[in-house]
Amino acid sequence: MNTCKQFFLRLLFSFFILISFCTNFYAQQYIPGEIYNGRNNYTEFRPGELPLIFSAPHGGSLEPSEIPDRSYGITVTDMKTIETALAAREAVFNFTGKYPHVIISNLKRTKLDPNREIVEGAQGNQWAEQAWNEYHKFIEIAKDSVTVKFGKGLYIDFHGHGHSIKRLELGYLLSSTDLMLSDEQLNASEYINKSSLKALAAETPASFPDLIRGSKSLGTLLEERDIPAVPSSPQPDPGSGNSYFSGGYSTKRHGSRDSGVISGLQMECHYNGIRDTSGNRKRFAEKLTEILDIYFQEHLGWEGILTALQQKMQAPVQTNFVLEQNYPNPFNSSTSIRFFIPEESYITLKICNILGKEISTLASGNYSRGIYNTIWDATGQASGIYYYQIEVLSGDHEISFTKAKRLNLVK
Ligand SMILES: [Zn+2]
Numbered sequence: 001m002n003t004c005k006q007f008f009l010r011l012l013f014s015f016f017i018l019i020s021f022c023t024n025f026y027a028q029q030y031i032p033g034e035i036y037n038g039r040n041n042y043t044e045f046r047p048g049e050l051p052l053i054f055s056a057p058h059g060g061s062l063e064p065s066e067i068p069d070r071s072y073g074i075t076v077t078d079m080k081t082i083e084t085a086l087a088a089r090e091a092v093f094n095f096t097g098k099y100p101h102v103i104i105s106n107l108k109r110t111k112l113d114p115n116r117e118i119v120e121g122a123q124g125n126q127w128a129e130q131a132w133n134e135y136h137k138f139i140e141i142a143k144d145s146v147t148v149k150f151g152k153g154l155y156i157d158f159h160g161h162g163h164s165i166k167r168l169e170l171g172y173l174l175s176s177t178d179l180m181l182s183d184e185q186l187n188a189s190e191y192i193n194k195s196s197l198k199a200l201a202a203e204t205p206a207s208f209p210d211l212i213r214g215s216k217s218l219g220t221l222l223e224e225r226d227i228p229a230v231p232s233s234p235q236p237d238p239g240s241g242n243s244y245f246s247g248g249y250s251t252k253r254h255g256s257r258d259s260g261v262i263s264g265l266q267m268e269c270h271y272n273g274i275r276d277t278s279g280n281r282k283r284f285a286e287k288l289t290e291i292l293d294i295y296f297q298e299h300l301g302w303e304g305i306l307t308a309l310q311q312k313m314q315a316p317v318q319t320n321f322v323l324e325q326n327y328p329n330p331f332n333s334s335t336s337i338r339f340f341i342p343e344e345s346y347i348t349l350k351i352c353n354i355l356g357k358e359i360s361t362l363a364s365g366n367y368s369r370g371i372y373n374t375i376w377d378a379t380g381q382a383s384g385i386y387y388y389q390i391e392v393l394s395g396d397h398e399i400s401f402t403k404a405k406r407l408n409l410v411k
Contacts, residue, residue, distance in 0.1 A: 030141065032099045038134030039127070040064065042107050043114075045138035048099035051146045051153030051300075052092065052292065053262070055139060055250060056085040057115040058159055060106040067111045070123045075110045078160035080275040082106075084284070085158040091285035095293070101142035105135050115157070115248045139254050143262050152203060152300055154292070155264030157250045160275055163243040167228035167235065168274070170219055171247030171266035172196050172212060173257055179230075179237035183209035196247055196255025200263035204299035205338075205373040216298040218265070221291040227274070227284070301340065321345075323390045323403045326376070330408035334377045337388055337407075341367045345400075346393040351376055354385050362388070376407075383411045 030036060030047035037044055042062060058078035069075070082104050092100050105114050112128045113121040114135040122128035139155075146153035161169060173196045178186065186209045192201045201208050206216065212231055213219055219232025230238050238244035247255070247266040255264030269275050274284045296302050322340035329335060341347065349363040359381065362374040376388070387404050394400035 030145075036138075038138070039130055042105070042112070042127070042131035043134045043138060044102075044104040044106055045141070046089065046099065046102040046104075047142065047145070048089075048101040050092065050096065050098050050100045051150040051262075052100035053103070053139065053142045053146065053153065053155040053254075053264075054085045054088055054100055054158060055103040055155070055254075056082045056158045057105045057113065057135070057250065058109050059083070059085075060104070060108050060112075062106050063108050063111060064127070067107070067125050067128045069110045070113065072123075073113060073116060073120050075113075076162075077109050078158075079271065080281070081158045081160045081269070083278070084160075084269060084275050084281050087278075087281040087285035088156075088158070088288055091282070091289040092292070095289045101145070103135060103138045103142065105131070107131055115159075115250050117249060121249075136250075136253070139250070143254065143260065147261055151261055152199065153262045154200075154295075154300070155254050155262050157248075157254075157264065157266045159245070159266060159268045160271060161243075161245060161268040162271070165228075165242055166270040166272060167230055168219070168222055168270065169230055169238070169245050169266075169268035171245050171251055171268065172231075173247045173251060173255070174212070174231075175246050176238045176240070176242075176244050179213075180240070183207075186212070194257060196251045196257050196265055197263040199256035199261050200299055202368060202370050203301060204370075206299060211299060216294065218291065218295060221294055222287070225287045225291065227287065301338075321390070321392055321401045321403070323388075323405060325405060326388065326407045330410040331378070332409070332411055333379065334375055335407060336373055336375050337362065338373045339390055341369055341372065341392075344368045346397075347390060349374060349388065349390045352387045352389060354387070359386065378409050381409060383409050385409075 032047050032049045035044060035046050059081035085102055089100055089102050105112060112131050114132050118129060118132050122132045173194055174191060178191055187207055192198055192208050195201065197211060201211055204211055206214060211217060213233060213236045215233060217232060219229040222229040223232045223234050230244065245266060245268045251264050251266045256262060273280050275281060320342060324338040326335045326337045339349065344366060346366050347363060348361060350358055351360040351362065352358050360376065362376055385406055385408055387406050389402065389404040391399055392401035
């Protein structure tokens with residue numbers, strides 16, 4: 001065997017070892033597809049592999065005598081929400097071949113409310129406090145796994161409401177009053193910073209109001225599949241006087257309002273047609289999966305459907321600049337060019353002709369971490385090959401990264 005070939009095989013082998021080590025580091029403790037329980041099965045963790053985390057805090061039915069009933073706060077069970085979250089898990093698995101993470105409280109809400117601060121949620125009982133801690137620890141484990149593997153992700157806290165208007169209430173920590181603002185008013189850092197989608201707002205090419213209730217928002221995607229939802233394009237705000245849940249403790253703690261790269265929301269489901277029968281839960285779960293697939297493409301910057309994430313899972317957290325191939329290519333009038341900035345940088349993105357002459361500047365200035373989408377309108381340009389080039393300047397104004405790709409204008 002020649003040296004070159006030997007070297008190549010050795011390299012391939014060490015690469016394989018490295019990959020196995022990286023994936024096993026997490027898998028040794030929590031294997032996707034298995035079920036892990038906290039003390040006395042009060043809490044339950046079903047680890048997954050996707051950048052998607054579901055939780056169900058209010059659907060439990062266990063009433064152990066060692067935990068006295070909570071003496072204050074809301075104690076109503078969100079019926080069939082564990083079943084709804086598990087139906088969503090199954091639908092995502094059927095669609096992708098991979099599991100999302102699921103965290104469940106099996107205790108009846110009269111005994112524990114993990115969607116409240118521990119004082120109100122566990123009311124001083126040591127076993128309730130332990131279950132409360134285990135529940136949130138499981139969510140943290142899931143979040144750490146997603147953060148390490150993907151660098152971003154989505155958390156959905158499943159609930160069931162009994163409000164008179166039958167619609168999904170999506171809680172992003174924006175109040176009814178906040179949502180009554182115009183898109184222009186809502187598009188302000190004050191509202192972005194108080195939202196549980198704060199990290200996603202920095203990631204998506206969509207504006208903040210679009211992310212919350214635009215054409216590719218969760219609410220609008222649900223409405224398009226005959227599931228009424230607020231906020232959405234048809235229902236931009238709950239309407240004055242109507243009950244609306246804007247998100248509780250878990251959405252605040254585990255969404256991205258205060259820190260982290262995982263954005264989250266509280267999904268309050270009405271009963272009839274969504275949670276009530278196994279057939280309806282399955283249909284809802286399938287629609288939700290389809291919607292999440294679109295949502296991931298639109299807002300989280302992953303090109304393909306959720307299936308494509310299987311390949312992404314082996315990749316480390318993105319820390320390099322990325323300049324994607326323009327789309328469409330070839331094109332005949334305009335084309336879009338996307339790029340990823342891992343940390344705040346001064347960048348320029350220019351179009352040049354084949355002789356190196358600058359034709360147009362598409363982007364220039366300071367950009368924070370995120371994925372950006374620019375459009376080149378080639379009206380008035382001749383057919384032929386052009387180049388687009390990104391240049392990144394480091395703090396001392398030296399070029400720290402540069403990359404060029406060609407595009408093909410055909411008229
Ligand atoms: Zn609830």
